[in-house]
Amino acid sequence: MQKRKRLWQLGLFIICLAPFTYLVRRIVANDLGPDPGQFVVVWLGWSALSMLFVTLSSAQVSRWRPLSPLKKHRRLLGLTTFFYACCHMLAMWAFILGRDIQALVVEIVERPYITAGLAVVILLTPLALTSNQYSMRKLGRRWKTLHLLVYPAGALALVHYAWQLRGDWLLLGIFILWFALLLLFKFVNKRNGR
């Protein structure tokens, strides 16, 4: 049993880090096109959003028996999301704003989509900090309530994306549908007392 858990952990770890490994490979190969900063930031943003939705889905998906071990690894998924979100934000500051703190403050205050993005990271921070066994024991039932914050974080992440949209709404539509289905499943399962 322990061996199977390890295998799951290893597999998930590789999947979680795949976008990052790919990015590092492209950076090392110096193969990011004329606007590398933009590429890195957008890539990390997509990675963060995708991981956030994988994390959100894991609770529902793990009800399906073959995927039930996923439930034990939700911390890894959540922390990976937080990792990509932080990298995304840091990359924006380092590669787009040229490590100018003042420019970052101006962007946060004046650009609603950046404010929304920052809010996502702020909401995810206490979740990452309390993802350890100690906090789970210490917080007891409140831990579960606190970790419901991942849902507003998901909604705000979609707002952050929607406010940057130009022209084509396909991917946003897919994510909104995905989010709506998650909420629906959560509601239905709760009513059924599961």
Added chain:
Amino acid sequence: MLIKTGPSIASSEITSESVYLKRRQFMAGAAGVAGVAAFGQARAAQNPLKYRAASLDHSAYYTAEKLTPESDVTSYCNFYEFGNDKGDPLKNSGDFKAKPWSVTIDGDVAKPGTYNLEDILAPQALEERIYRLRCVEAWSMVVPWVGFSLADLLKRFEPSGSAKYVEFTTLEDKAQFPAQGSFSSGIDWPYREGLRLDEAMHPLTLLAVGLYGKELPAQNGAPLRLIVPWKYGFKSIKSIVRIRLTSKKPATTWNMLAADEYGFYANVNPQVSHPRWSQASERRLPSSLWSPNRIETKMFNGYQDEVADLYTGMNLRRNF
């Protein structure tokens, strides 16, 4: 007058040596398999054009700023007819046919009609213009275009007194522009743009048929596109099939999609932010990770001396 005659110089001489050498390396490599693979897709080379090279004399037709390498100009494009990503136009333009091409010139002109592109181009002497290109997304390039003043063309078709605006239309053809068939695109095809007649008649306003001394590649708006260097790039409509003179302000694509974000004028203006981002600075491409190459954006993209007169007394915050 803007045009000064002087020693003329080929763009190859203006291109910095390292860039030029890189290009030569690329061309050498293209002969081998590796070079072709690196470019993603093998394409027939664009035909070279005959033109008068940009003048080193101080003139708005020329800037000594470092050119954006040709491979970047032709691989990093906003051309939503081919897809939303910057790499899509190069990737998805394989079925585009720039020849044969015809352009309809109609509306308030004495000589309306549909003309073969060859006939339109025949009397026009081509010249090179090295312009800054500022995208509304806050990045910019420096590109050596080849073309001629739109004013020279319009005069040939004799606009009437009632003509106040010029409307431009891009080709609509799902077979050649795959993304025009996308169900999730918010854009109402065909792409449309417009200028006030005095803007259209300004000597800086260029109809381009080439870049870097060769015919325009599909992804850059072949075979005929507009270049209005003091306006955001989306005004510079590509693959034009219709030029219409009109008394009414034409509807323009991005304005139709989001009127609060993209105005009819769309003059480059560092003081007027896009609702979602600042226009005070831009990233001059190519940039690198550690130096984003952020520079201050200039009023009218640095063409203030030439074009500010067009907007005397206008509130540029309201008419953005």
